[in-house]
Amino acid sequence: MRIALVSVGDEILSGDTVNTNAAWLGEQMTERGVAVERVVVVPDRVADIAREVNEALAEYDAVVVTGGLGPTHDDLTMEGVAAAVGVPVEEHPDAVAWVEEHTDYEHADLVPGTTHLPKGARMLPNPAGVAPGAEIEGVYVLPGVPGEMEAMFERVADEFSGEPLFRRVVDVDEPESALLDRIAELREEFDVSVGSYPGDVVRVKIEGADETTVEEAANWFREKTVAP
Amino acid sequence: MRIALVSVGDEILSGDTVNTNAAWLGEQMTERGVAVERVVVVPDRVADIAREVNEALAEYDAVVVTGGLGPTHDDLTMEGVAAAVGVPVEEHPDAVAWVEEHTDYEHADLVPGTTHLPKGARMLPNPAGVAPGAEIEGVYVLPGVPGEMEAMFERVADEFSGEPLFRRVVDVDEPESALLDRIAELREEFDVSVGSYPGDVVRVKIEGADETTVEEAANWFREKTVAP
Numbered sequence: 395m396r397i398a399l400v401s402v403g404d405e406i407l408s409g410d411t412v413n414t415n416a417a418w419l420g421e422q423m424t425e426r427g428v429a430v431e432r433v434v435v436v437p438d439r440v441a442d443i444a445r446e447v448n449e450a451l452a453e454y455d456a457v458v459v460t461g462g463l464g465p466t467h468d469d470l471t472m473e474g475v476a477a478a479v480g481v482p483v484e485e486h487p488d489a490v491a492w493v494e495e496h497t498d499y500e501h502a503d504l505v506p507g508t509t510h511l512p513k514g515a516r517m518l519p520n521p522a523g524v525a526p527g528a529e530i531e532g533v534y535v536l537p538g539v540p541g542e543m544e545a546m547f548e549r550v551a552d553e554f555s556g557e558p559l560f561r562r563v564v565d566v567d568e569p570e571s572a573l574l575d576r577i578a579e580l581r582e583e584f585d586v587s588v589g590s591y592p593g594d595v596v597r598v599k600i601e602g603a604d605e606t607t608v609e610e611a612a613n614w615f616r617e618k619t620v621a622p
Numbered sequence: 623m624r625i626a627l628v629s630v631g632d633e634i635l636s637g638d639t640v641n642t643n644a645a646w647l648g649e650q651m652t653e654r655g656v657a658v659e660r661v662v663v664v665p666d667r668v669a670d671i672a673r674e675v676n677e678a679l680a681e682y683d684a685v686v687v688t689g690g691l692g693p694t695h696d697d698l699t700m701e702g703v704a705a706a707v708g709v710p711v712e713e714h715p716d717a718v719a720w721v722e723e724h725t726d727y728e729h730a731d732l733v734p735g736t737t738h739l740p741k742g743a744r745m746l747p748n749p750a751g752v753a754p755g756a757e758i759e760g761v762y763v764l765p766g767v768p769g770e771m772e773a774m775f776e777r778v779a780d781e782f783s784g785e786p787l788f789r790r791v792v793d794v795d796e797p798e799s800a801l802l803d804r805i806a807e808l809r810e811e812f813d814v815s816v817g818s819y820p821g822d823v824v825r826v827k828i829e830g831a832d833e834t835t836v837e838e839a840a841n842w843f844r845e846k847t848v849a850p
Binding site: 416418570573590 | 645647662809
């Protein structure tokens with residue numbers, strides 16, 4: 395399963411907010427063996443949201459959109475997603491019912507639009523807030539507030555699964571450039587993928603579909619390198 | 623000036639690394655009156671990097687690419703950028719000279735490829751590391767290690783400028799949904815853009831090109847709302 399994340403919000407583009415939602419979802423997906431192949435941050439504009447979601451939908455198995463839900467003029471995600479899949483937004487009876495049963499709001503008191511979802515969408519309840527999410531044609535629309543996003547994702551997490559990937563990390567106290575031949579040999583000897591990330595030490599990540607192979611590869615590499 | 627950021631790295635997609643580089647660059651650009659209109663994170667794959675950079679170049683005034691510089695097999699950014707602008711990568715004499723003068727490395731000791739840049743690029747020295755960056759046709763290629771990226775950006779920061787944007791933030795202790803009419807009135811009365819961000823309080827950001835207008839708008843709004 396290969397997916398894309400679309401994060402909506404001017405505040406992320408301007409650097410006011412760090413995109414921790416994408417990192418959190420990336421971790422969740424990786425644990426489930428799902429590959430996040432693309433993360434895109436777009437402004438609060440219907441056309442940009444629609445274009446990104448539409449393109450991602452054509453290319454990936456699912457798209458997770460976060461942010462831009464709610465009642466204010468800059469909450470445009472539902473409109474953008476609806477445009478991407480070619481339907482209008484309209485009041486969703488499940489959203490109305492859920493808000494009336496599970497929140498302190500009466501439907502009549504809610505700002506118009508709060509219960510509007512793309513026509514034909516499945517409503518995703520918001521266990522930690524008011525504005526509901528939605529799923530339509532493999533596009534999952536979640537809130538931008540991290541606590542709400544995480545709580546809503548937990549309810550649909552089972553819909554994301556793939557081949558589990560096993561990983562071992564070997565930290566090395568040598569210059570990255572000195573490791574090239576050994577990394578090349580590692581990749582030749584074992585059926586694994588290897589990433590190396592320089593910092594205070596060089597962090598070498600070894601991943602693969604077979605746990606024994608990954609373990610053997612990590613042991614082989616560890617024996618040939620200098621530990622910090 | 624409207625720009626796009628392209629962040630390269632599997633480790634960002636998988637959530638191992640939070641994309642703080644994009645947030646830092648977003649802040650820097652916003653301060654300079656430059657609009658970041660798009661942030662894309664792509665895997666360590668030449669084709670993905672090339673496609674994103676190529677598309678962004680067609681649409682924006684400049685593109686800043688971070689990550690994937692260096693000597694290992696997963697450092698593919700220079701190749702991707704070169705493909706995006708239709709040139710080969712080749713050894714760059716300025717990069718060779720700079721490495722020999724400013725680092726502890728002799729050129730002969732460097733891993734082949736470290737001084738290879740897209741043909742015709744301007745070399746951007748790395749004041750905090752070894753691998754040089756590059757600029758070609760408005761595509762700026764910077765390292766992924768934050769300290770190196772920031773030091774390299776400082777040297778080209780003057781090349782990014784736009785209309786300054788003034789901003790005031792008003793925190794409000796009312797539900798976001800209760801503010802809608804007042805936000806609508808604010809947007810009608812003053813030539814400003816308004817963003818509202820719910821959290822413990824609702825943070826309302828008021829921005830515009832004229833500082834006096836933004837100040838007046840913020841005062842008007844502050845008087846009409848409940849402070850925390």
